[in-house]
Amino acid sequence: MNVDITGAKIFYTFPFSVPVLGQLRITETMVVSWIVMAIITGLCIFLTRDLKVENISKRQAAAEFIVETANKFVIGNMGEAFRYMIPFVAALFATSLFSNLISLIGLRSPTADLSTEAAWAIVVFVMITHQKIKAGGVGGYLKGFTQPIPVLTPFNILSELATPISMACRHFGNILSGIVINTLIYTALALASSAILGLIPGAVGAFLKHIPILDVGIPAILGVYFDWFTGIMQAFIFCMLTTLYIANAADG
Numbered sequence: 677m678n679v680d681i682t683g684a685k686i687f688y689t690f691p692f693s694v695p696v697l698g699q700l701r702i703t704e705t706m707v708v709s710w711i712v713m714a715i716i717t718g719l720c721i722f723l724t725r726d727l728k729v730e731n732i733s734k735r736q737a738a739a740e741f742i743v744e745t746a747n748k749f750v751i752g753n754m755g756e757a758f759r760y761m762i763p764f765v766a767a768l769f770a771t772s773l774f775s776n777l778i779s780l781i782g783l784r785s786p787t788a789d790l791s792t793e794a795a796w797a798i799v800v801f802v803m804i805t806h807q808k809i810k811a812g813g814v815g816g817y818l819k820g821f822t823q824p825i826p827v828l829t830p831f832n833i834l835s836e837l838a839t840p841i842s843m844a845c846r847h848f849g850n851i852l853s854g855i856v857i858n859t860l861i862y863t864a865l866a867l868a869s870s871a872i873l874g875l876i877p878g879a880v881g882a883f884l885k886h887i888p889i890l891d892v893g894i895p896a897i898l899g900v901y902f903d904w905f906t907g908i909m910q911a912f913i914f915c916m917l918t919t920l921y922i923a924n925a926a927d928g
Contacts, residue, residue, distance in 0.1 A: 705789040712774045712786065716767075742766075753919040761922070768796065769915045776851055776907030787851045787910075790844065797840035800918050804839065807925035843917055850910050854902035865890040 723739035732740070746766040750758060772787065779785040786792045809817045821832040866888035874885035 703789075704784055705786045705792060708778060708783050709775070709786045709792065711783070712771060712778060715774055715778075716770050749915075750919060753916065754923040758919075758923065758926075761919070765915050765919060768918065769911050772796075772847070772911035772914055773908060776911060777903065779855065779907075780903050785851055785855065785907075787847060788855050790848045793844035793848045793914075794840075796847075796914070797844040800843065800921065801840035804921050804925045807922055811926055839921060843914065847910050847914050850906055854906050858902055862888075 723735055723742075725735075726733070727736055727739075743766075746762050746769075747759075750762045750765050754761060775786045775792065777785075779788075805817070808820070812820070821829050821836070823832070869888045869890040870885045873887070873889065874881055876884060
């Protein structure tokens with residue numbers, strides 16, 4: 677479909693690959709990311725409505741538990757001086773967690789797209805660099821690349837650039853591998869169902885071989901690991917590395 681609105685071409689191609697206004701593209705990753713942000717925003721509004729000092733509701737108790745957990749996590753890893761980082765780290769964890777787990781409802785996880793983790797890693801890298809410059813000044817930051825001996829400068833630069841790359845690729849690789857493995861399992865079980873049920877003679881076998889019976893149950897068990905456990909652990913690891921890298925950078 678090609679529509680001309682006020683001289684701008686708008687093309688519609690599916691699924692979720694929509695060039696809009698020239699080179700701007702709305703991808704599936706962007707759409708699902710907006711859904712994730714809407715879910716998190718709605719959950720925050722729901723949990724923080726009608727807050728009370730006494731006789732709090734279970735909803736408020738859950739909200740307070742989340743806030744206290746975020747406080748302990750950040751302050752425990754970074755120190756009291758980094759209390760201002762709590763909202764950032766909590767938002768990063770929530771976004772990563774919901775992005776990882778949204779595949780459970782049939783949507784493609786935004787974290788299965790490397791551009792998502794790359795954007796997060798770049799933000800963290802900028803914060804790390806800011807802390808290093810804040811601790812030792814621009815001169816001290818640049819001098820650090822020549823330590824312990826100047827000949828190692830190129831390697832130190834590569835090591836610095838490897839930080840965001842490793843963070844992004846670690847998260848992306850684990851999430852994408854889970855999606856690929858689940859897809860292969862579904863496909864293999866569907867083929868196995870067709871082969872086994874096709875051995876039944878007559879019209880019954882011809883009908884049943886088109887029903888992927890083996891897809892029921894087995895993938896759900898594996899999904900406990902690939903979706904739930906891996907998704908939660910990768911969100912935790914990414915935030916843990918973020919806090920440690922930034923805290924270490926501040927120490928010089």
